[in-house]
Amino acid sequence: MTRVVLGVEYDGSAYSGWQRQHHADTVQARLEQALAAVACHPVTTVAAGRTDAGVHACEQVVHFDTHATRPDRAWVRGVNTHLPGGIGVRWAVQSVSGFDARRSAASRRYRYLLVDRPTQPVLLRNRVGWTWRSLAVEPMQQAAVALLGEHDFSSFRAAGCQAHHPHRRVDALGIHRRHGVLVFDIRANAFLHHMVRNMVGTLMRVGAGDHPPDWVGQVLAARDRRRAGVTAPAAGLYLVGVDYPARFGLPVPPKGPVFALAEGDE
Structure with a gap:
């Protein structure tokens, strides 16, 4: 039995999330169908x-176990021929002993892209969040300091979250604003649902x-979802990457050229 690790990118616009579901089209289901082929x-x-x-x-980052003997390129090019255009495998490697895509992760990195202007961004409507209100960056930067470190993030947890506890560490x-788009970069050991x-x-x-900026600290301390703001639209959120200990030797893929804001330098 061989454990194979994949780096996968996808446009989530057409899918009901990653996780396989009955009666819904998901990224996991599509990927597993392609891998099985x-x-x-x-x-x-x-x-x-x-x-x-x-x-x-x-x-x-995804892992799976297989009895099949295939070169790494088959798990990339071969699988991609069976995937829809919105999902693609970027790289594949055979793992070292003990690797687990979920449990071995040291941290996850997300990026949120937000356009603040009076009209909706038509060409990027499935790629960014949008608000008609103009937002000041500096007060948000000041407020964000309260969220750093290890805390009970119950105030930022979805009602249906299935995590065993609300404690997470935001590193x-x-x-910042880049090319007219507000960019939020967040790295943590793990995240709660909708966090x-x-x-x-x-x-x-x-x-x-x-x-004022100190209100965010008050929201965090309240441990009450009702005290926080709205849930920002899903379209602006990207899982940028997952960090693992160096001993696993996973590749570092080059930055993609198509949508530099989503995958650019932090």
């Missing part, structure tokens, strides 16, 4: 994280001038 047996995948409906990934949260989108929605209230 190359492996010549059913395949079950494990991913670093579950993205929601409409959320994208620049590099989702970095940067906010990033709820954090962005709350910071938006500060950027719009509805609350």
